[in-house]
Amino acid sequence: MMTTIKDVANYANVSVATVSRVLNNKGYISKTAEEAVLKAIKELDYRPNSVARSLYHKTSNMIGLLMPDITNPFFPELARAVEDVAMSYGYTVVFCNTDEEMEKEKTYFEALKQKYVDGMILTTSNMDSTKYDEFDIPLVALDRIISERIPTVVSENKKGAMEATQHLIERDCKYIAHLRGPVGVRPADDRYNGFIEIAEKEGIGYVTADTQFSIELAEEKTLELFQSHPEIDGIFASSDVTAAGAMHALFKLNKQVPQDVKIVGFDGIPLGTMLVPSLTTIQQSIYKMGEKATQLLIDQIEQKAIDTYYHEFPTSLVVRHTT
Amino acid sequence: MMTTIKDVANYANVSVATVSRVLNNKGYISKTAEEAVLKAIKELDYRPNSVARSLYHKTSNMIGLLMPDITNPFFPELARAVEDVAMSYGYTVVFCNTDEEMEKEKTYFEALKQKYVDGMILTTSNMDSTKYDEFDIPLVALDRIISERIPTVVSENKKGAMEATQHLIERDCKYIAHLRGPVGVRPADDRYNGFIEIAEKEGIGYVTADTQFSIELAEEKTLELFQSHPEIDGIFASSDVTAAGAMHALFKLNKQVPQDVKIVGFDGIPLGTMLVPSLTTIQQSIYKMGEKATQLLIDQIEQKAIDTYYHEFPTSLVVRHTT
Structure with missing residues (x-):
């Protein structure tokens, strides 16, 4: 049997609304009530359902990563960096291969919006740059330059x-x-x-x-x-x-x-x-660029101020055996 | 303004419960009511919210793909195949790098269960094979053999x-x-x-x-x-x-x-x-194996019968210039 919010309320001898306030860290809660709720959550091993929370907060703790094609060997390291940083902040990553096709890109935008994805990282862009403003979610452009309004991470x-x-x-x-x-x-x-x-x-x-x-x-x-x-x-x-x-x-x-x-x-x-x-x-700096892009996305999602929209990462010559 | 189920009900002049029955294809609906609802959905461009549906059906149209590390060049093609097939059935793919660490794997299982992920493809397994039965969701083992109870796709x-x-x-x-x-x-x-x-x-x-x-x-x-x-x-x-x-x-x-x-x-x-x-x-047959695994997962999710649990794909010698 899964523990419900009602079980928690009963156990803590408070109302469901109070449990909800504790969970969402909103509104007034007495210290005693809060402690009772937290104790109940722990004792009952209650895990607030993330889908229910999505519906309530219109957020899913998911981000989308749009790539042309993961089998292009430039992208796995980038994808890995995005996933590592996202994971460390409690976000999961949905990955999408667009093959540089506008229709696929649109389909993904629609599908991910429906799931209340919190934001998207774009390593490809095949729509008009104005189109991206219509999707009212945080975006970051990675290895692409789309618009001045979208935080951007590129190499020199x-x-x-x-x-x-x-x-x-x-x-x-x-x-x-x-x-x-x-x-x-x-x-x-x-x-x-x-x-x-x-x-x-x-x-x-x-x-x-x-x-x-x-x-x-x-x-x-x-x-x-x-x-x-x-x-x-x-x-x-x-x-x-x-x-x-x-x-x-x-x-x-x-x-x-x-x-x-x-x-x-x-x-x-x-x-x-x-x-x-x-x-x-x-x-x-492929991995670092992926890290930075994800950080910029999460900063937007969490409504932190972003000082700089355009980030250029230095490159370096690595001399091996073909020269 | 987003169209809600209530708008649809008002427009069609039926109850919200009736709209819900049409959407979920459940219970009795009169032909007239059904037509009115479908017309309203079309006219109002109503898109039933997928998070709300997740909550109702405990399904998310998402599948998880657990990999050791996407930067290992064996995995991008596999991941691509999974995503292509999933997409064609209307599923999105959450991808997870476990680095063959049991703790990371567990964390992902928990996180994805919370999001009502519909199933998972495992190309890595670091928990006891019995552990996987505890997560009560469809699984497929790809390029790994975990347990007889989990449909499996491997090479010869x-x-x-x-x-x-x-x-x-x-x-x-x-x-x-x-x-x-x-x-x-x-x-x-x-x-x-x-x-x-x-x-x-x-x-x-x-x-x-x-x-x-x-x-x-x-x-x-x-x-x-x-x-x-x-x-x-x-x-x-x-x-x-x-x-x-x-x-x-x-x-x-x-x-x-x-x-x-x-x-x-x-x-x-x-x-x-x-x-x-x-x-x-x-x-x-990396791509084909990825396709097959995804198909087997979706068959389970959609509760179709699976005839064969163990699938071995043939390999072939490709002679190039090192022999």
């Missing part, structure tokens, strides 16, 4: 890309290819701009190709690039997965890494250490 | 391991090392047993080392093995991540893969295709 993408490009030049690369990420996705665009800025400033030969964050396409585009530009001796890839694709192409072309061609990726996911040779990359 | 681990070992022997390996997974974890034990059975039957030289599914430990153990057994010319690793660790060790030892040493992994995760040379492995 441009600065990282500049450092990557500079590193290839310092390692004596004369003709550098950039495997660009999806056009229109802000972090990828920022990396592209950082690359161009340094390549132009240093007066080095360069070429770029549009890719997605996919290994197959990166391999294909790298093979194409080498057909038209066999002089390429350095590659800056917009992600570590893209870099892995480039390495496959070089293996097929019988080019040695790093002797013939040097490669720098971007992300710092575990994949980079698993590649042979291991990948030089621009390390993002 | 032993058979896959036998095929891996046979393949190394066919590729002329004379002395094979097995990097064993965590002792006591059933899939890892089954792979170990499959390896031993073939090695013994074929009368080949062999050695084994205990590892976890971790890249660092696998590298370390491989270096140790080669110190004591420099004649090793084949490695069967209990997971693809373990195989990646072995490849790093061989790179350090200046051994060529596959010329000097051949390697077979187990899992068939994307990492294998990203490694250079790409990894020969035993492919599990």
Whole structure:
């Protein structure tokens, strides 16, 4: 038999309303009554039902995490950080793969609102930025920039890309290819701009190709690039997965890494250490970004003041064996 | 203003109880009343609140997914499959990382029960198997074997391991090392047993080392093995991540893969295709297993009969460039 609030009231010899006031920490309660209620709760092992509380408070102690696709190796670490922080505050995490499809995203927003989810972290956004204001719940943008009204956590993408490009030049690369990420996705665009800025400033030969964050396409585009530009001796890839694709192409072309061609990726996911040779990359603070985003979300949910809406995390060059 | 059940009742000119009967498809309702209610629901765009329904039905259209750690690259594809199937049935997924810690697992069970989660998929189990019966909700064991009373989805681990070992022997390996997974974890034990059975039957030289599914430990153990057994010319690793660790060790030892040493992994995760040379492995039907497990859970939740409790999925040898 499950203990009900009525059992607690009877045991404590108070009204149900009094138990409710204690549970919700609202309204006047005499010290004696409070102690009686707390004792009853303990003795009866009463657990206030969280669904009932959701209904009452319109809150569920749940947050939603919208991702493009958890099988993209950038996301598990981010998801892990979100879940760790959420858990430490007593929130559970509902995770949603949108495949960058607007319809899926909408469906999730509706479904999670119905469950009184307390807030959402968006690592993807395919609706108009004004749309997000209509859902009247706390939001945080993570690795995406959606609107000034939504607290945002991103990496110093441009600065990282500049450092990557500079590193290839310092390692004596004369003709550098950039495997660009999806056009229109802000972090990828920022990396592209950082690359161009340094390549132009240093007066080095360069070429770029549009890719997605996919290994197959990166391999294909790298093979194409080498057909038209066999002089390429350095590659800056917009992600570590893209870099892995480039390495496959070089293996097929019988080019040695790093002797013939040097490669720098971007992300710092575990994949980079698993590649042979291991990948030089621009390390993002993935876990810390996930932590910060979750903290910002919970601060909003708990109606704490948020001083800064825009948070940029530093990146760092990690030199391994591809440069 | 949100539409309430009362608005619907007023609009349809029936009682709230009648609307409730229509919504829950329970008890007698006249055809006229039903039509009026359905029309009112449509006109008013009424969405029965899912938290209220949870409370009433003790169901939430949520399922829990317990994993050791989403950053272990075996799990994202599994999680993706669970979420895809759940979504197609209108369920959302709460995901939980237990780090194989019993206390965390317990905490999640309690937290999710409080939210009337409809069922849970366990890819990890650290409590006594009898403990799971106490939580009176549908469960499915995925990639783990917990109890005969819990529907179970696993790979043909032993058979896959036998095929891996046979393949190394066919590729002329004379002395094979097995990097064993965590002792006591059933899939890892089954792979170990499959390896031993073939090695013994074929009368080949062999050695084994205990590892976890971790890249660092696998590298370390491989270096140790080669110190004591420099004649090793084949490695069967209990997971693809373990195989990646072995490849790093061989790179350090200046051994060529596959010329000097051949390697077979187990899992068939994307990492294998990203490694250079790409990894020969035993492919599990990871996505299909996730689908099946979710289907079995939803069947239980919806009180459909389950014919078979134990589901073994075939594995297949995928020959790439390490053998």
